Amino acid sequence: MANPLLQVKNLKTYFRTEAGVAKAVDGVDFEVMPGEVLGIVGESGSGKSVTSLSIMQLIPNPPGEIVDGNIIFEGTDLLAAYRQKDYDVIRKIRGNKISMIFQEPMTSLNPVFTIGDQVAESLVHHKGLNPKEARDHAVEMLELVGIPSARERINEYPHQFSGGMRQRVMIAMALSCDPSLLIADEPTTALDVTIQAQILELMLEVKAKTSNAAILLITHDMAVIAETCHRVVVMYCGRIQEIADVKTIFHSPQHPYTQGLLASLPKPGQKVRRLSTIEGIVPSLFNLPKGCSFCTRCNQKLDKCETVPPEMVETSPGHFVRCHLAKPMKSA
Amino acid sequence: MTERKAEKTNLLEVNDLKMYFPVYGGVFRSHVADVKAVDGVSFKLREGETLGLVGESGCGKSTTGKCLINLNKPTDGHILFHTQKDAAAGYKITDIKPKPVDIAKLNNDQMRPYRSEIQMIFQDPYASLNPRMTVCDIIMEPLSIHMPELSKSQMLEKVVWLMEKVGLSAEQATRYPHEFSGGQRQRIGIARALATNPRLVIADEPVSALDVSIQAQVINLMQDLQEEFGLTYIFIAHDLAVVEHISDRIAVMYLGNVVELADAATLFKTPLHPYTRALMSAIPHPDPNVKKDKRIVLQGDVPSPMKKPSGCGFRTRCPIAQNDCSDSQPPMIEVAPDHFVACPYYAIQDKN
Numbered sequence: 001m002a003n004p005l006l007q008v009k010n011l012k013t014y015f016r017t018e019a020g021v022a023k024a025v026d027g028v029d030f031e032v033m034p035g036e037v038l039g040i041v042g043e044s045g046s047g048k049s050v051t052s053l054s055i056m057q058l059i060p061n062p063p064g065e066i067v068d069g070n071i072i073f074e075g076t077d078l079l080a081a082y083r084q085k086d087y088d089v090i091r092k093i094r095g096n097k098i099s100m101i102f103q104e105p106m107t108s109l110n111p112v113f114t115i116g117d118q119v120a121e122s123l124v125h126h127k128g129l130n131p132k133e134a135r136d137h138a139v140e141m142l143e144l145v146g147i148p149s150a151r152e153r154i155n156e157y158p159h160q161f162s163g164g165m166r167q168r169v170m171i172a173m174a175l176s177c178d179p180s181l182l183i184a185d186e187p188t189t190a191l192d193v194t195i196q197a198q199i200l201e202l203m204l205e206v207k208a209k210t211s212n213a214a215i216l217l218i219t220h221d222m223a224v225i226a227e228t229c230h231r232v233v234v235m236y237c238g239r240i241q242e243i244a245d246v247k248t249i250f251h252s253p254q255h256p257y258t259q260g261l262l263a264s265l266p267k268p269g270q271k272v273r274r275l276s277t278i279e280g281i282v283p284s285l286f287n288l289p290k291g292c293s294f295c296t297r298c299n300q301k302l303d304k305c306e307t308v309p310p311e312m313v314e315t316s317p318g319h320f321v322r323c324h325l326a327k328p329m330k331s332a
Numbered sequence: 333m334t335e336r337k338a339e340k341t342n343l344l345e346v347n348d349l350k351m352y353f354p355v356y357g358g359v360f361r362s363h364v365a366d367v368k369a370v371d372g373v374s375f376k377l378r379e380g381e382t383l384g385l386v387g388e389s390g391c392g393k394s395t396t397g398k399c400l401i402n403l404n405k406p407t408d409g410h411i412l413f414h415t416q417k418d419a420a421a422g423y424k425i426t427d428i429k430p431k432p433v434d435i436a437k438l439n440n441d442q443m444r445p446y447r448s449e450i451q452m453i454f455q456d457p458y459a460s461l462n463p464r465m466t467v468c469d470i471i472m473e474p475l476s477i478h479m480p481e482l483s484k485s486q487m488l489e490k491v492v493w494l495m496e497k498v499g500l501s502a503e504q505a506t507r508y509p510h511e512f513s514g515g516q517r518q519r520i521g522i523a524r525a526l527a528t529n530p531r532l533v534i535a536d537e538p539v540s541a542l543d544v545s546i547q548a549q550v551i552n553l554m555q556d557l558q559e560e561f562g563l564t565y566i567f568i569a570h571d572l573a574v575v576e577h578i579s580d581r582i583a584v585m586y587l588g589n590v591v592e593l594a595d596a597a598t599l600f601k602t603p604l605h606p607y608t609r610a611l612m613s614a615i616p617h618p619d620p621n622v623k624k625d626k627r628i629v630l631q632g633d634v635p636s637p638m639k640k641p642s643g644c645g646f647r648t649r650c651p652i653a654q655n656d657c658s659d660s661q662p663p664m665i666e667v668a669p670d671h672f673v674a675c676p677y678y679a680i681q682d683k684n
Contacts, residue, residue: 043543162633163389192388192570194630197614201629220544223573223616246620264548265618266577269600274552275577278545281513 004031011069022285026238039229047238096126099174103186105166109158116154141172164195237293244319344377349409369395371588382565384579411435448478448528455537457517461509468505515546587645594671604678
């Protein structure tokens, strides 16, 4: 098996607030293999965005802090340097080897710089191109993401672009330095369905052109996951609850949370009388249950769930579940 | 919901509704253009049904919703509401069925008596509740306006009853909105909307701001309440899977016009308008094994409602656009009973 491109080990990111310590990410382990599309799915507050921001070391400190863990990217531990306050390591990688597409195309572009300046910036910074070369390359990138008459539009400002077009610019920026890992944090959530279809298609198309590039796709939309990802990580309350390949997640989910989540989706073309629901609400991060964080809403709860936090078990090769009900696979 | 019978009476008839927002520019702030947010929308709403209004951002679905409760004063058109309140009898509910009232022509004072019959649930449960009022005050406010004859204790009783109906407990009544989660806040919004015993509830993206697992709870609640109180819903949303689930009939909007109107099952099984088809094919399906038909990816963006293309608004992105599509706004054709399409060329696409 190939070496993983990115390994996240026991990542813990806490936020210290007046109300107490919010354990937004509390011991997350996963790997991204070269060339794969890995989806992280979860509800608001599940820690999926904080995970991605931690990888990029974009957590505002204070109040946030990466308190523990290792993030190993192509053999280098990014967090070792972070702990020694050596920020040059990540600065060379961020926007270059690992780049990110943010959720809000409206707010993540700088309104006072032209599109061309913003796409060219990382090229000048990371690739050492001179401004003219960088501009030419920026035009190529914008053409690649399907912006018509890119050479003229490069001098325009973000407000002159529509939402879908801005998201294309974001993608062009993120891809300009040929990253080996692209983190897309809710890239289509702010967009309409037909534009969402365009953008997802574009991301996969561009990925197909650059071999071995991996995508970490963060979303709350199970349907987007089903259409784009190879493997899926399900998060709830700062912890990973289930990891499996996409077909397994959708057809034989083992964690009660994943099961509930899938059952509560209205499915196109299959009309049911009532949707099934997960009862109750997500517990506050300041006041998580002692045992399994899902035990307050679980419909298959055991007595020990309230007190004993379940461990991750591998139920079949590549299928990990954090639940007391899960049976570990028999070792051969 | 099960099939509806055609003999259901109409509750609302919308005819050629137009809502233009003027744009002023130049040195003298003269009227230079109009944003044609809603540009000739017509539909009939039957009593007890749920009509879904779908479309992409900027298509005018929310503006239509706001016109229906007179929050926007329509530029033109008629909204006939079959009220139970007789203006001649002092807006009391009498045995005689009063004439329908044209909401589009009413001013604020004239509208107020009818507001108790039409209520709205808003999209953002964080912004639509006053943070300085307790839940009890929020739900009681419409009661004190529309049912001043009730005593304070009767009102309190009703507030508690409503809170229990929407799945909140009575002891939460003295709390403030910030103490609730998004889903609970939306329940408060629903309780407030139901306080005046409305017949029509306009829900503008009521679940868009909620997480998936909470979304299902609120949708189920809305369906339960509809059954219990015989409510009629207009359900505005951009999430097609949700709309399909809750709606009896669906109207698809594009650039201020309804382009297709049919019952939910038909619309999803045999969409006819080229825009509806593209929209349907763009919905991601929550099952990796489902074989999808080839996705129709539309080119370009929605044109600005300030500079609408002549004729059919969709022709600039339409895969089957013909030369004469720019001539005039295509009328709604009833291609099958209760299935309306605003495209004369819908049959062409099957040949390609």
